[in-house]
Amino acid sequence: MNIRLRLDAIVRSLRRNGTSTIADLAEEVGASRRTILRDISALRDEGFIIHSEPGRGGGLQLDPQSLQTTPRLSVAEVFALLISVASMRAAGNLPFSNLADAGLAKIEKALPSDKIRDLRRFLDCLYVGELSPLVDISDMGAMDPALLPAFETAFLKKCHLRFQYCDANGAQTQRNVEPQAMLILPPLWYLVAYDPTRNAFRHFRMDRISTPQCVPDQSFRRRHVPFAANVSPIRNLPR
Numbered sequence: 010m011n012i013r014l015r016l017d018a019i020v021r022s023l024r025r026n027g028t029s030t031i032a033d034l035a036e037e038v039g040a041s042r043r044t045i046l047r048d049i050s051a052l053r054d055e056g057f058i059i060h061s062e063p064g065r066g067g068g069l070q071l072d073p074q075s076l077q078t079t080p081r082l083s084v085a086e087v088f089a090l091l092i093s094v095a096s097m098r099a100a101g102n103l104p105f106s107n108l109a110d111a112g113l114a115k116i117e118k119a120l121p122s123d124k125i126r127d128l129r130r131f132l133d134c135l136y137v138g139e140l141s142p143l144v145d146i147s148d149m150g151a152m153d154p155a156l157l158p159a160f161e162t163a164f165l166k167k168c169h170l171r172f173q174y175c176d177a178n179g180a181q182t183q184r185n186v187e188p189q190a191m192l193i194l195p196p197l198w199y200l201v202a203y204d205p206t207r208n209a210f211r212h213f214r215m216d217r218i219s220t221p222q223c224v225p226d227q228s229f230r231r232r233h234v235p236f237a238a239n240v241s242p243i244r245n246l247p248r
Contacts, residue, residue: 015040016048020057023071030068084127085161087116091128095137095193095243127165134164136201138240140194148177149196150216159221160200163188169227170202175217186211187229192240203232210234 018038022029035045049059049069058072094109120128140146163170171185186202189210193199198215210232 169224172221
């Protein structure tokens with residue numbers, strides 16, 4: 010069991026049982042006493058308050074007030090929440106938008122400073138607009154779950170992105186591009202990238218992208234992307 014799965018198992022056990030001993034936790038997750046002690050220390054570093062009661066009848070107790078998931082969220086996970094809310098707002102079907110914004114603000118504030126910096130850089134690449142009614146969405150499919158983690162690396166480290174692309178006619182091609190922005194035109198999502206082989210910007214529907222891979226030895230510079238007048242950065246959206 011890797012460390013993340015082990016930490017999650019310890020938290021679940023403490024929540025479920027109320028009180029547990031080091032020996033019980035070690036047996037439950039299949040680890041040594043020393044490993045469990047290190048895991049408890051790691052959980053405390055993440056913000057969990059775990060009380061230790063000495064003595065034969067003592068044990069470990071998890072303070073329920075410290076059950077927070079936000080410090081453990083990755084930049085990509087928080088970004089996914091933010092863009093989901095943004096896309097729903099852009100589509101005009103987000104009830105309780107003020108509560109959603111307040112909750113996301115709390116999540117953002119709970120992130121460490123380095124993750125906040127990455128999140129803001131990520132958000133600077135996100136744009137929202139309205140889809141033309143002439144666009145055919147009858148063939149819209151599911152997006153590859155590997156996209157967002159690959160985007161996080163490609164955008165933050167400014168490295169090329171390689172993927173398979175299926176166009177509207179069903180033709181498959183391999184692309185190697187410089188990812189410049191993400192564009193949400195509900196219900197469609199696009200990767201806006203500069204294609205060096207064509208010396209031009211291209212819009213790739215995300216549901217037509219598969220097997221994305223970052224190319225760490227190929228870097229690029231940010232370019233000014235010419236968007237239509239009805240497209241705005243997510244940070245400029247009214248709340």
